[in-house]
Amino acid sequence: LVLNRELEIQKSVAENAAVELDRYNKQLELSSRYKSEFLANMSHELRTPLNSMLILSQLLIENRSNTLSEEELGYVSVIHSSGSDLLAMINDILDFSKVEAGKMQVEMDAVNLTELPALLTGYFDKTAAKRSLEFSVQVEEDVPDLFFTDEMRMHQILRNLLSNAFKFTEHGFVQVKISCAENPFAVQDYQQERMLAFAVIDSGIGISEANRELVFEAFRQADGTTARKYGGTGLGLSISLQLARLLGGHITLQSEEGKGSTFTLYLPYLQEETDIPLIPLGA
């Protein structure tokens, strides 16, 4: 009898705990949704006035170069470039909140890979020259001209990886190597047999083994001093990885401290606008 009573007490304690846990989980879910909504709304509201500042300062640079003094033009250029940096950060926060809320949409379309090298060089040539770094884009022969993915998101990931490569490299080179390879991942996770690999290679500061997984986490940077020295929000890699997964791909990292890093974006080699369900691994 005593044993039965004891069992009943324990059962009721367990039931109460389960109810508590359920309530707690619901609260957690709700506050996470509020946070994402707040981030999305705030970023949207901040973008509108910032866009006016950017457009107007651009107009001053283009149309008033004769009437403004060199010093004044310098000030306007700083306003414009600081505004652009701020906009990039706000866009990162907006993207991050969309991915977190599961609201990031991808639009698959035919992408012409033959145009990519010129596009990337056009985008980063000036940065490379300013930093006295060699920059090259190399395409292997077996890379197809066309494949299907979300072009805008693919560019966004590559721009993120390349901006980091330039940011964390003081001497030497930044390279992009595009190849078509056997799927290096477990096939049950990534259904495509062949994948396109976009390797972004730099001869920069490198990342220690302890930090190699951590840098893909949101708001994380390899070490506390990085933020002060190089700036940044710590969101770029987290967003890039989530986007790569939404496209059915992945990002890998190889690095050696003091020697450099290679971030490789893998995307499935889809030959047609296919219905193959993309697997947002862990998303």
Ligand code: ADP
């Ligand atoms: P952010 O660049 O805004 O700090 P990221 O998510 O893009 O955020 O990168 C996270 C961290 O990963 C960086 O702060 C840096 O410590 C490290 N990192 C990223 N790319 C490189 C690279 N190419 N070389 C060395 N460290 C890197």
